[in-house]
Amino acid sequence: MGVFSEFSLSVRVFLRAYRWRRIDPVPWAPLEKPLAECRLALVSSAGFVSRDQQPFDESVRGGDVTFRRISNDVDVADLIDTHRSESFDHTGLSRDPNVAFPLDRVRELAESGRLGSLAPTHLSLMGSITAPGRLVRDTAPEAANALLHDSVDVALLVPV
Amino acid sequence: MCNQAVGLVAAELERKGISTVAIQLLREVAQRVQPPRALFVPFPHGYPLDAPGEPGRQHAVLEAALCLLEARAATPPVLVDFEPVGDG
Numbered sequence: 001m002g003v004f005s006e007f008s009l010s011v012r013v014f015l016r017a018y019r020w021r022r023i024d025p026v027p028w029a030p031l032e033k034p035l036a037e038c039r040l041a042l043v044s045s046a047g048f049v050s051r052d053q054q055p056f057d058e059s060v061r062g063g064d065v066t067f068r069r070i071s072n073d074v075d076v077a078d079l080i081d082t083h084r085s086e087s088f089d090h091t092g093l094s095r096d097p098n099v100a101f102p103l104d105r106v107r108e109l110a111e112s113g114r115l116g117s118l119a120p121t122h123l124s125l126m127g128s129i130t131a132p133g134r135l136v137r138d139t140a141p142e143a144a145n146a147l148l149h150d151s152v153d154v155a156l157l158v159p160v
Numbered sequence: 161m162c163n164q165a166v167g168l169v170a171a172e173l174e175r176k177g178i179s180t181v182a183i184q185l186l187r188e189v190a191q192r193v194q195p196p197r198a199l200f201v202p203f204p205h206g207y208p209l210d211a212p213g214e215p216g217r218q219h220a221v222l223e224a225a226l227c228l229l230e231a232r233a234a235t236p237p238v239l240v241d242f243e244p245v246g247d248g
Contacts, residue, residue, distance in 0.1 A: 153179065156182075157170050
């Protein structure tokens, strides 16, 4: 189960004391057409990079808030897990990146007609961001603009 | 932290008119952060789409997420529990 008790004592103490960023008011963009006509992008915080990209930087205080654009054409087996957290089991991600970056699965949904199409690029972040100020101020608007540029209608966000 | 990060990005996407659904692995964090549309999955960290090498189980999670996007009568924030079928 995804519960605090999964973590070490020190991590649990940190999480209990942490001041989570509350989204208020909660924005809402209702779906305006059938999914079969929508273009979908993946946004994963599992820290994956393509073989030609820089890994995420675990030395950045408060967390690395950059993102990588992952081509829709990439071979999922070529995605590299560069997430810095030792608080979860990386075995599944290494065996099958679709567990947190389900590119093969959404390709199948587009082929079956459940989805209209996929974005030419998807987004990858590394979610160990304890100080999310720059994420909210800079990264999220840049991510939104990148997806809008690609005419994305819907996004599936996947933490790890 | 991953749960919060995707929730905060989802909020900005919604502000810009992109409909989102965010998988969440920690119910307590989802309740505090309030991503606009969230599917809580009962899987360990590292396994948001359930099991590696199991396309059917991964599709079950994805379909539940897509159904949240299609629930037109919903009001934000939406937090729904994913219920695995079979031995999930």
